[in-house]
Amino acid sequence: MQQVQRVNEAREPDALMIGVDVGGTKIAAGIVDTNGQVEGRIQIPTDTSDVEHTLQSIACAIRSTLEAAGTPLARVKAVGLGIPGMVDPEQGVCLLSVNLGWQNVAVQRWLEQELGVPCAIDNDVSAATLGESIYGAGKGLQNMVYLSLGTGVAARAIIDGWLYRGAHGMAGEIGHLVVMPDGPVCRCGARGCLEALAAGPALALAAQNAIAEGKATQLQTYQRQHEIIRSEHIFAAASANDALSLQILREAGEHIAYGIYLLVMTFDPQLVVIGGGLAIEQSPLLIAIQARIAHLLGQSPVGRAMLSTEAIQVTNMQRDAAIVGAAALVAQDKRKKQGACAYEQYRTINYFYPRWL
Amino acid sequence: MQQVQRVNEAREPDALMIGVDVGGTKIAAGIVDTNGQVEGRIQIPTDTSDVEHTLQSIACAIRSTLEAAGTPLARVKAVGLGIPGMVDPEQGVCLLSVNLGWQNVAVQRWLEQELGVPCAIDNDVSAATLGESIYGAGKGLQNMVYLSLGTGVAARAIIDGWLYRGAHGMAGEIGHLVVMPDGPVCRCGARGCLEALAAGPALALAAQNAIAEGKATQLQTYQRQHEIIRSEHIFAAASANDALSLQILREAGEHIAYGIYLLVMTFDPQLVVIGGGLAIEQSPLLIAIQARIAHLLGQSPVGRAMLSTEAIQVTNMQRDAAIVGAAALVAQDKRKKQGACAYEQYRTINYFYPRWL
Incomplete structure (x- = not known):
């Protein structure tokens, strides 16, 4: 199988991202470093009583994972969310989520205002796929x-x-x-x-x-x-x-x-x-x-x-795939917008987190 | 629908490519300019009696199209072939073609030696797809x-x-x-x-x-x-x-x-x-x-x-899709190898023929 080659370039070893896997009943979150290691994994119930409460659940999950890992928010470069439903990642809007009862919710804007950190959202399976491809069985493929x-x-x-x-x-x-x-x-x-x-x-x-x-x-x-x-x-x-x-x-x-x-x-x-x-x-x-x-x-x-x-x-990543993949969303989107080259070594996404953040 | 944007950059208006659609019974060829216009369309029967004869049929089709258009070979920058079967475009080898009776035929090498012009090969449907996306209904998508x-x-x-x-x-x-x-x-x-x-x-x-x-x-x-x-x-x-x-x-x-x-x-x-x-x-x-x-x-x-x-x-391109798509193969492959950027205006392939040849 073809492997994506890597270049030998210095990285910022302490850049941290938060990945959140938003489910209809539970929200899982963790702090992800540039090697894909997850710290402070937490899981809390999803409050789906209304949109505001669900968003607050997500913010609560993010604060809980920071607490669990003993990490200040200031060290976090980006937050990514995997959401079960149709998502417009460019606008940062969840178009429809049956499980969350959401329709046209501007998740990214809300969360960036709440946290003051760049956020990105995508479908939860998209996030897990990205996680598998960066750190899991699909690494380098x-x-x-x-x-x-x-x-x-x-x-x-x-x-x-x-x-x-x-x-x-x-x-x-x-x-x-x-x-x-x-x-x-x-x-x-x-x-x-x-x-x-x-x-x-x-x-x-x-x-x-x-x-x-x-x-x-x-x-x-x-x-x-x-x-x-x-x-x-x-x-x-x-x-x-x-x-x-x-x-x-x-x-x-x-x-x-x-x-x-x-x-x-x-x-x-x-x-x-x-x-x-x-x-x-x-x-x-x-x-x-x-x-x-x-x-x-x-x-x-x-x-x-x-x-x-x-x-x-x-998979041997289980729910971590969605967490680390969600954490990688901001980096992937920035790289795409900045015209990263698709056909050579610059493709291994995790390597370039700090470069694009 | 999203449109790929174009940049305003000078082109070489007289760069010509030859596209060949190799079928099991007929070979169609034409000379394609940077606007996707086809000149000197010809169609000849495919001689499938053995590999050498089939290759000679292809060379004959290429010479016939040059003759029909009154164009010297020296003006042709590249030749592309669409072949019905499994193709390894990187090696320039047709791995298997039931219609042509081919197995592991190094088409690209043979043709480059015969013509002295850069050649590229791919599956015929791949070529037609490329043609539709550059000049046809899929233009800019x-x-x-x-x-x-x-x-x-x-x-x-x-x-x-x-x-x-x-x-x-x-x-x-x-x-x-x-x-x-x-x-x-x-x-x-x-x-x-x-x-x-x-x-x-x-x-x-x-x-x-x-x-x-x-x-x-x-x-x-x-x-x-x-x-x-x-x-x-x-x-x-x-x-x-x-x-x-x-x-x-x-x-x-x-x-x-x-x-x-x-x-x-x-x-x-x-x-x-x-x-x-x-x-x-x-x-x-x-x-x-x-x-x-x-x-x-x-x-x-x-x-x-x-x-x-x-x-x-x-389609409103009919067989031209495969001809113009085959003609575009060399350019697309060169751009990929040179790390062309996938997420911005440099993607409209026809525009950059001369640049990459």
């Missing part, structure tokens, strides 16, 4: 796809060393690709989206429906204990060989594998990294994904020429 | 997808102003995406590839099979006259309301529409341009494609946010 499996299903691509956003910031948004026109209704309103078949809530819904139909399963125990079934219960029951749970994960894995196959045939990446809450190595879901991809590639000589099964990996 | 419908089905993308090749030069190679696992066998060996369902030869085969099954159709007349049925016969019969021909084109259009939908959900382009021999405006195939896309977008709010039906256009 020109072309990479990151697929997030969690409450939603979405992918983003690194193309020729840059995060690729597309015309509407939605390149790789395969969660709302309709793969089963008569499938279950998705929260987007369509039927049979990949997300409605394979995201965490879809797994839980499939389990609840099966129980309602009277299928015998260990999940009934979880349902009695917790009232609702969550995806982690399905993973736990599957580990104990519960037939229904295994079937749910296998079917979801087959849909996800098809999504990966599409991403490979379109983006032709060097590597696909799978992250998010459902990306659990050795789990029946991952095994089903791998088996199905092997099957799809087995059918297709062109697919085999484009992808080996080793080119599909599970 | 940052993100565009070009879909070629002809003997094969393949797409390529312009991403942030550059032709995107992917890790194996196959990004957008959706012709071999399996969309119907139990479908007809493709020439790649897989079953149910998009190309096996919707490319020209697939339409002809579907017609022949239907006739063999005894279906009444006007195509029988064509079969008697020409022994074989070609895709143009199906278009002609469909214009005369032949039910079988209309059905074949409608079904192919539905498969192609799904391919376009996938390209949109992954690449999030500003524009999709459809080209190639089957891209005939107002034809039943195009009408079927448009109707199916409208249906797919009707199902999906996210799809509608990403694509309007106006963002799908048929």
Whole structure:
């Protein structure tokens, strides 16, 4: 695989950024140095009662991570946010976030006024993709796809060393690709989206429906204990060989594998990294994904020429990917605006944080 | 839509390039100036009897176009070739071309020795995509997808102003995406590839099979006259309301529409341009494609946010797209190697031909 070369140039070793992964239920934050090391990781609940409260939650997360790391705000050069939804990074506006209940919220302006530090925002999967490409499995690769499996299903691509956003910031948004026109209704309103078949809530819904139909399963125990079934219960029951749970994960894995196959045939990446809450190595879901991809590639000589099964990996960064990627957003955007060169050594983004800040 | 800005800088008005579109049966060539104007268009048959003869056909096409335009070779700054198959543009080697019967042919070296002029090669659809993005419907757009419908089905993308090749030069190679696992066998060996369902030869085969099954159709007349049925016969019969021909084109259009939908959900382009021999405006195939896309977008709010039906256009460049795009290959590659900046005005490739040659 082609590696991006680095130049030997002095850096500012003490430049710090804050990365924030804003979720619908929890906000995670951390202080990130130029080597991608995270200090003062914190996680707080998201107050989604109204826009102002949610923004205050984010500011609170930032102050908490500074406190946890014992770092003064004055040392922080930039703050980056990954937000679950459609984001206009140039205007710093979140156009729409179903999970946060946001529409046209000028996050960047609010936060810069609150903190007095340059801020940048982008979609949360975009941030995680950038994190994987700078510090994770995709380090130094020109072309990479990151697929997030969690409450939603979405992918983003690194193309020729840059995060690729597309015309509407939605390149790789395969969660709302309709793969089963008569499938279950998705929260987007369509039927049979990949997300409605394979995201965490879809797994839980499939389990609840099966129980309602009277299928015998260990999940009934979880349902009695917790009232609702969550995806982690399905993973736990599957580990104990519960037939229904295994079937749910296998079917979801087959849909996800098809999504990966599409991403490979379109983006032709060097590597696909799978992250998010459902990306659990050795789990029946991952095994089903791998088996199905092997099957799809087995059918297709062109697919085999484009992808080996080793080119599909599970992240080893977990939630840090979004934190360090969010922290890198300001630097990437500044570099782009200043016309950084896309085809040589200046591409390794982390190296040039201090230079562009 | 965002437009790439241009700078006002002097150009060399008389720099000429030759672009060659190498097909399995015909080679088309032309002399291209810095405005993308094509002179001395010629078309000769491809001699595929062996590698040496095919290369000589290409050289012959180049000499014929010079003769047709009354231009001496000395005025030509570069020659670019679009080749149907897998190409390594950096090494100038055609790795595999089923249509030409080539495997690991060092085309660039051979041609540079033969002509004494800098040459560049790439996949033919890549060349056409570049042509559309420099001089065609995609002019000035940052993100565009070009879909070629002809003997094969393949797409390529312009991403942030550059032709995107992917890790194996196959990004957008959706012709071999399996969309119907139990479908007809493709020439790649897989079953149910998009190309096996919707490319020209697939339409002809579907017609022949239907006739063999005894279906009444006007195509029988064509079969008697020409022994074989070609895709143009199906278009002609469909214009005369032949039910079988209309059905074949409608079904192919539905498969192609799904391919376009996938390209949109992954690449999030500003524009999709459809080209190639089957891209005939107002034809039943195009009408079927448009109707199916409208249906797919009707199902999906996210799809509608990403694509309007106006963002799908048929080329008005026809075969010139591949000729002018091939002519632009040397310039694009030189600019990339020299680290041209990807995020500002220097991106409009045609403008800088002379600068980089």
